[in-house]
Amino acid sequence: MIRVVDKLLLFLYSIIIAIISAVAVSVGFKWITGSLAIDAIDRLYGSNQLLLTVAIVGIVMFLISLRFFIVSLSRGTVTSQSVDQRTEYGDIRISIETMENLALKAAMKQRGVKDLRARVHATDAGMDIVLRTVVDGEASIPQLTEDIQKAVKSYVEEITGIPVTNVSVYVANIIQNNTIKSRVE
Known part of the structure; x- marks a missing residue:
């Protein structure tokens, strides 16, 4: 405001x-x-x-x-957004950027993913992750997106210890192959 x-x-x-x-x-x-x-x-x-x-x-x-x-x-109190956790040893702050990079890392391991962007929104229940991707079109898109969702959810929860409430995948496009097949007559 x-x-x-x-x-x-x-x-x-x-x-x-x-x-x-x-x-x-x-x-x-x-x-x-x-x-x-x-x-x-x-x-x-x-x-x-x-x-x-x-x-x-x-x-x-x-x-x-x-x-x-x-x-x-006045000093700019620009602090990056983060997810804060309290443990018995003290406080842990993980930046949203770190969460986005972890989600990208997990999603890029899936075969068929070519271009990827991630957005993470922290909620009271956990994190909502939105991925935008371009795929190669060689595999079933529903199966690929489900694999991405599972991989990102488990990887981010395992690394950060913070629950992931939702992983949305938006397939923006498929990559067109530029190879020209020659016809033999």
């Missing part, structure tokens, strides 16, 4: 800075004449509503600048 607010503030800040920059460039190249600038300033000081609007925009810009200043000084 905070990132969305920061992105919105950055967008607003960028728009206002772009407008101020365009005015500065226009004054610098004398596209805005001195008399036009003086008239605008006179109208600004002549209208209480306009002065209030400028003051509010100034306060908002200051607060946004202060927010960005604080964000730039």
Whole structure:
């Protein structure tokens, strides 16, 4: 939620800075004449509503600048997602990336799998693993995907000790062989 607010503030800040920059460039190249600038300033000081609007925009810009200043000084607490376990000896943290690599390792051992990607989602019950693959088309796809599911589930549970609740396999495509068979007549 905070990132969305920061992105919105950055967008607003960028728009206002772009407008101020365009005015500065226009004054610098004398596209805005001195008399036009003086008239605008006179109208600004002549209208209480306009002065209030400028003051509010100034306060908002200051607060946004202060927010960005604080964000730039704060340390990024970017921690990779992990699955945490407590044992009698202490805590164990296994990153989601490690889980994905273990799933890939187990799935690549299956014959017929050519290209593979994995996503792991940690849930309260265990892990959900989603695999996207390209196969060679030489074996039965239902049998191959079932073998992949069994292999990934047992391998990841054995290595990590964390239960795997679901292994989904999405077969994206099959590889086309480029070999040309010659015909003998």
